[in-house]
Amino acid sequence: MADTPLTLLKRAVRPAARPASPRGVLVVMCAGYFLVLLDVTIVNVALPAIGARLGTDVGGLQWVVDGYALALAALMLTSGTAGDRHGHRRVVLAGLAVFGAGSLACGLAPTAGALIAARVAQGVGAALLLPGTLAVIGRAFPDPAGRARAIGVWAGVGSLALPAGPLLGGVLVDCLGWRAVFLVNVPIVLVALVRAAAVVPESREETARPLDLPGVVLGALLLLAATYAFIEGGRSGPAAPRAVTAAVVAAAALVALAVVESCRGDDAMLPPALLKRPAFDAANTAAGIMNLGTLGTLFVLMLYLQSVQGRSPLLAGLALLPLFTPLAVLGPLGGRITSAIGARLPATAGLLVAAAGLALLVRAHAHSGYGVLLPAFLLWGTGLGLLTPAVVAAAVAAVPPERSGLASAVNNTARQTGGAIGIAVAGAVAGSAADQSRFLRGFHAVALGSAGLYAAAALLALAVLPGALLPAPARGD
Incomplete structure (x- = not known):
């Protein structure tokens, strides 16, 4: 009798007969992370087209982005604990499936409300997927130095989604329309789902806490x-x-x-004892500020490039390459630097360099040439490339190995919470791009405010983050 599609799917998600190599696990987990980040940058490029086709204002566009980010932030801690309790492999596979279904619903959404609801579903899938990827990597690389290098690769490969997103999104919106930026996820999810089932071993904690x-x-x-x-x-x-x-x-x-x-x-959900670790608190505060400034500024930046300066989605995506390319290239290097000298100096330097780039955006006006934007993008992206692996590695290293799932979930929750609030604040400050004078004043205020927050976070990182990555004690939270 021929196999049915359901039989083939069950066979595909059957656990592997023997454990995969750490490198094989790293590749698949990086693919999952890539999917989550690809969706962020593709959607930002498509926002003006979404607003025009579905008839929604800046507030509606904020919800299109924040519906995803809020679901991520709200469920991240629970999904990390669920992975500890029920197995990270199972949760990662569920996350891929839900993310794929949400992407399909986004691509078929008839109204702005339906799109926002589908974005929430996407965020639920991403929340199940994202912390599991880092927890699985932590299990595959138990040595602190090796783990830091693996996290650097994870950050770098995932960051390839950032330059790929604007380019791919620009091409898709220009050629096929905004719906294609969501539908492109569906075949990628199917491939990733089958491959993850084949190579990711199951892992769970015998003493995992109940869901809160x-x-x-x-x-x-x-x-x-x-x-x-x-x-x-x-x-x-x-x-x-x-x-x-x-x-x-x-x-x-x-x-x-x-x-x-x-x-x-x-x-x-977040044990109070965990918050008594200063390095853990500092790493997550820096991570939240990083996304607050970056995603908030990026939201108004895309409106500036397209609605104020009149660039097409593809040209706007090309304009952002100098911002995202350093982040992708420097991720692995930042991981190696962090494993060698600790998180303190890379995080501090990254925050200060990114702050300088953000501050330069105040020079941008309605008719500014690209030469005004380029230095700001290069500094901003270079700083993020140094910062990202440092704050992630510091958060994971600050807790015992058996809390790696929770640690990665807290770090990502801080980032997504910061991003959601940053988008909400940036949109409120800048307002509609139709009023160019008010919008530009708001755009400059968002960039300067983000730069100031980055500088404050740099002082915190310099004072609190460790100079070397040492394994946390195995006892307590």
């Missing part, structure tokens, strides 16, 4: 209300009733989350 559902609900409510307050404040003014109500809800959710988590102790 109250913490998840309150954390999601906090992020949603805070983001809504910023976006609605940008639309209607900070004193608008909806913005004020959302801010009050966010404050109440924050208080409730603090009370609930302190009562749950070691079973909390």
